[in-house]
Amino acid sequence: MSLTQPVSVPAAVTTKLSVEHVSMVFERDGKSTHVLNDISLDVGDGEFVCLLGPSGCGKTTLLNAMAGFLSPTSGEIKVSGEVVRKPDPRRIFVFQERGVFPWLTVEGNIGFGLSKLPRLEREKRVAYYVKMVGLEGFEKTYPQELSGGMKQRLEVARALAVNPDMLLLDEPFGALDSITRLIMRGELLRIWEAERKTIVFVTHDIDEAVQLADRVVVMSARPATIQQIVNIDITHPRDISSPRYLELRDGIFQQIGLAHKV
Amino acid sequence: MQDESAARTTVRVRLRPIAFIAALLVLWSIGIRREPSHLLPGPWGVVGGIADLVRHGLLLKYVVASLFRVTWGFVLAVVLAIPLGLAVGWYRRAEMALNPILQILRPISPLAWIPIAILWFGVGDLAAIFLIFVGCFFPLMLTAINAVQSIPAVYVNAGRNFGLSSAALVYRVLYPAVVPNLIVGLRITLGIAWLVVVAAEMIAVSSGLGFLIIDARNAGNRYDLVLAGMLIIGVIGLLLDMGMRSLEKVKSFRWGYSED
Numbered sequence: 001m002s003l004t005q006p007v008s009v010p011a012a013v014t015t016k017l018s019v020e021h022v023s024m025v026f027e028r029d030g031k032s033t034h035v036l037n038d039i040s041l042d043v044g045d046g047e048f049v050c051l052l053g054p055s056g057c058g059k060t061t062l063l064n065a066m067a068g069f070l071s072p073t074s075g076e077i078k079v080s081g082e083v084v085r086k087p088d089p090r091r092i093f094v095f096q097e098r099g100v101f102p103w104l105t106v107e108g109n110i111g112f113g114l115s116k117l118p119r120l121e122r123e124k125r126v127a128y129y130v131k132m133v134g135l136e137g138f139e140k141t142y143p144q145e146l147s148g149g150m151k152q153r154l155e156v157a158r159a160l161a162v163n164p165d166m167l168l169l170d171e172p173f174g175a176l177d178s179i180t181r182l183i184m185r186g187e188l189l190r191i192w193e194a195e196r197k198t199i200v201f202v203t204h205d206i207d208e209a210v211q212l213a214d215r216v217v218v219m220s221a222r223p224a225t226i227q228q229i230v231n232i233d234i235t236h237p238r239d240i241s242s243p244r245y246l247e248l249r250d251g252i253f254q255q256i257g258l259a260h261k262v
Numbered sequence: 263m264q265d266e267s268a269a270r271t272t273v274r275v276r277l278r279p280i281a282f283i284a285a286l287l288v289l290w291s292i293g294i295r296r297e298p299s300h301l302l303p304g305p306w307g308v309v310g311g312i313a314d315l316v317r318h319g320l321l322l323k324y325v326v327a328s329l330f331r332v333t334w335g336f337v338l339a340v341v342l343a344i345p346l347g348l349a350v351g352w353y354r355r356a357e358m359a360l361n362p363i364l365q366i367l368r369p370i371s372p373l374a375w376i377p378i379a380i381l382w383f384g385v386g387d388l389a390a391i392f393l394i395f396v397g398c399f400f401p402l403m404l405t406a407i408n409a410v411q412s413i414p415a416v417y418v419n420a421g422r423n424f425g426l427s428s429a430a431l432v433y434r435v436l437y438p439a440v441v442p443n444l445i446v447g448l449r450i451t452l453g454i455a456w457l458v459v460v461a462a463e464m465i466a467v468s469s470g471l472g473f474l475i476i477d478a479r480n481a482g483n484r485y486d487l488v489l490a491g492m493l494i495i496g497v498i499g500l501l502l503d504m505g506m507r508s509l510e511k512v513k514s515f516r517w518g519y520s521e522d
Binding site for chain 2: 067069086087088089092093095098099101102103104112113115142143144162
């Protein structure tokens, strides 16, 4: 597999997001850290892509650049042909740490991005997404009284409520216990299948990537380059003990250079 | 089930300080009775002192005078220090420029400003209010600076992500994010204001609880009134603190205190 050449999506799908030769260098205390090295990647409309790599490899940095929180040192990121220069409600970032606002109730959080809508419309939308993420009965509850999984669902609901084209998720389930994490993956896939947003999902968990994504982008350690892009050609719902699943997963394990024996 | 035993525990916990205070009062009475020549009054003497103050209409008058000065000094400090502190905290360069001078002014006791207060404002309410203002301004400003700087970046980023304008970012994200820290600062500072007013009234004015204490001593060693004044100061200070504490219980503020 080539390392830097952009991998194009099938012709039938329009490109939603394109990362073109993006490099990122941070200057701090006179030292410069090379975080991303000439990354090129196309993501199709409605596609679910996982960025997979070791901790600290720069995948979150890349996601931040896609969101417009950071600008690349060189290269460009385009969404629907427009160069990304600042954050935009059409692509919502779901944070690794709890990003819900603790001073707002569940309703207040989901309605946060809807302040421009007339009240009735806003209430309808809030109610719809409360239901979608299964938080009925908790509308007036503050985040501190919710469990970790509920908070994460709340954040996803807040993101979906503004009807973005794209969701950028940064290890959103990393802090959850393994059972909740499995449930949340199922929920996310259900929502994705219903709404068909373009999703870029950062994770360091190989199983998570293979369970969720259409394509898994395997990144190297810093400075990050794209090592390989793996097509996950299994239909949902995926049987995680099927030979094909295991084959793909083991392939990635090997690619990263891990023997999967404990 | 759990409520019941919890309630019983609460009652016991509440009774404990009352029992302790009662024991101290008894010890106090015994001590005074064994040494009657002493200028200090016993508990009943203090009660008598308070009754005296009420009879002369001084209690309410002095309490109101002290609270009036505290309110003005404190409110002025809040109105100026908090917006200024929030702005300074947000702009790192402003903070770097101002920080050294703040660090020098902050440890100066407000009482050290007394001569300057009298020089500028003469003897009267304004001098006392100025002293309270000075005592509150620096801690409040530092609280506001720290509150802004400790806002987690995710909240600001999330706000920007949802397309908020700068003004909306300030009142929908920055303001709610700093409120819990500010409330803590306000509570501490109101305590300072209440400390400073007593000292200021001993020197700069002829009314209020601080004046009561110094006047009672100077005009005939009325230590029953001195202790009555101290007791009233303590009780009002406690009430002020309880008032501020009740703000901490507001649900949309409370997250800041309970979260890891």
